[in-house]
């Protein structure tokens with residue numbers, strides 16, 4: 025059995041020193057959050073092309089993209105929902121609204137629940153920016169987190185709220201990472217840098233204020249840092265989160281330019297929801313893939329992670345080297361066909377399979 029794991033390299037992060045997945049304690053297989061990094065969790069590599077037929081590797085990002093980008097909008101901003109939705113449709117991107125729940129239906133910019141139900145229907149996301157932006161002194165910080173999650177989930181049934189953006193401004197000192205970690209799998213923090221892929225702090229994900237500098241070529245906020253290794257090595261393959269507030273029409277040009285840039289580098293950037301990127305990254309950080317069967321017509325893999333399966337159900341992209349005589353492959357997991365595409369690299373074929381960790385053996389068949 026051939027093991028491949030980013031996690032094995034990161035055993036120290038968990039302080040356990042364990043050497044195989046099977047010796048992980050049951051409670052450590054249901055983590056709510058990956059603990060803060062005390063060292064790099066894995067080396068930052070270029071795309072990996074497994075060497076022998078049947079070898080598998082969990083891609084750093086979905087679809088083997090080089091970097092991840094999330095676009096988030098704070099403080100409800102009801103008047104601008106239509107513009108963002110239009111951009112989403114035009115470019116094929118999905119965005120995350122972090123909303124202040126007690127502004128909805130009240131304050132001018134707060135908007136209506138129907139608007140937020142509609143954006144979720146269109147594939148975007150609505151997550152927590154607390155109940156009152158921490159201005160209500162009667163609510164303690166745990167209430168702000170817990171109640172906002174509950175209120176959004178009540179108004180948008182079937183829609184999970186698992187992430188929060190910490191409010192800035194005068195009350196920002198009230199934010200509490202430990203309290204937030206009880207309710208959320210990740211939080212958007214307040215420092216403005218590109219997140220390093222191998223030492224992310226999931227309860228304080230850094231975010232660039234996109235208001236004026238969403239992709240500023242030649243500066244620290246340049247999206248190119250994530251896809252060109254020759255620049256700042258530690259930012260290569262990182263996660264670029266941008267956040268917006270009241271984006272006035274006269275300040276939109278640079279945002280459109282950034283979308284054009286991302287679109288023209290579609291093979292290299294994954295533009296996703298904040299919640300999805302947070303799930304993917306933590307599943308990946310703790311994932312272990314092993315080849316169980318390698319026969320002429322079938323490959324079987326086990327794919328596990330250490331995250332709580334009731335929340336973390338986002339598929340990881342697993343790259344599998346195919347035998348030379350396979351033209352194509354079909355993949356399945358848990359009695360269902362799953363997405364599988366085939367890529368070629370230096371004359372060899374590789375399947376990119378979208379599989380959920382801990383959701384059953386992954387099978388590939390010659391096609």
Ligand SMILES: [Zn+2]
Pocket residue numbers: 098099153157191192
């Ligand atoms: Zn805010």
